[in-house]
Amino acid sequence: MSLVRIEVLDADAGIFALRLDRAPVNALDPALCNALREAVRQAVGDGARGLVLASAHRPDGPAVFSAGLDVPHLLSLGDDRERLRAAWTAFFDAARALASCPVPVAAAINGHAPAGGCVLALCCDYRIMADSPDPTRPLRIGLNETQVGLAVPEGVQHLLQRVVGVNRAERLLVAGEMVDTAQAQRIGLVDEVVPMDRVVPRAHEWLASLLALPQDAMRRTREIARADVGAAMQPARIALDEFLDAWYAPGTQQALQALVARLRR
Template identity: 70%
Template sequence: MNQAAPHRVASCVDTIDHGGIVELRLARAPVNALDPALCNGLRAALDDAIASGAQGVVLSGGPKVFSAGLDVPYLLSLGDDRHALMAAWEAFFDAAMALAAAPVPVVAAIGGHAPAGGCVLALCCDYRVMARSDEPERPFRIGLNETQVGLVAPEGIQRLLRRVVGPYRAERLLVAGEMLDSGQALHVGLVDEQVALDEVGARAREWLAQLLALPRAAMLRTRAIARAEVIEALQPQHIQLDRFIEAWYAADTQDALRAMMAKLGK
């Protein structure tokens, strides 16, 4: 595969060929909020890259924001349409599963903030390279901040976090809904590397290239065994979307979500 300019093979996702390594760049301005179109587009772009012979994949986002998580204004606009709300969440978890179950290594190149759903997508990747902000007083942050908006992270998502930071650390972060800056995230193992913003993509590709230089069959088989728990975490019995949807409509959750939207709108 020869390196080429970015092109779009799916809605809101740009594909960039780096010669065996394919970069999938979330491209839904302004903050890559995860609506069904973006989630379905990511899954389609990943399928296309693998079918076209990608040996490894880099998942990247926009500068300053990797992904702001689920598109809360869109979800709130659905009102009492539970079918549409369920479809939106299913699209997100389908995209997460596609990353988790990818037959080739996937690296998250996190060039900015990655709260909630953005963090989940990163946790589904094999490796996470995160940018150091050029403005120390405004660091990039990553984490599962669901409790801050009245939501409960499903057991499967909690498993993903426990896998990388350990059970007690995960408990503290999840209960508080804490967002870590990139340096703190590196310290606790939520991300694997912290580099300058303009080096994130290159470092992600470099790590992949080193992995791909290993004997392929042994590397891929070992990877599949090691990552089986990632796929298991996203099985329906560990997500329980029906229960999550019921909780979404709870009065205190709706109040917290709308308060968050009002704050963001100021």
């Protein structure tokens, strides 16, 4: 079974959904990242004019869009720097596929979206997030890398800056802060908040409104407006070698091991 399911939501409009389907929380290991990159390519090749990125629906599972990189898997690679490099490269390749996608992509964020999950959402054109059915347990989104000892690459920082502003992005990034859906909407990190069962349909509606416009003008304007998104995900602005050096720092390893210990409890 594919780790990313491609669904045709609207054959007439050419709107497809890409559903991340690696239970339980869509942790981004190389297999899922590679499947996502390939799904973007395949859907566009099959005629998609707009894409919805969402988590597979699991009524009895945790509400998670993507929990970010699969840290236990990454730690299991130990000192094998080449395999670690390949794992992170797969993630950034998947993010780049979304950032540079030739058709609009709406993120239907139907659950928590920390770290890598937030990066994928930021690479999309538009972000619609679910409101938690339990107001005492709101869904959250953000780049919390500093809390586990990782610095956020400059290119990823740019993605956050372009939607919430430079000063606010600095505050969120340095603190590694996750925000709830209401705050995410207030600061522009997400564009809309809707009930859980409306996230994918609303993403469909937003794409349909774009696809009803004169297409040459819409596509060219989008291409110009989003040129910085694709540029931000280019390798020079990720500085992967520097990132990998920091990964192996004792303080970072200690923070990552502590994270895994918390996840296992």
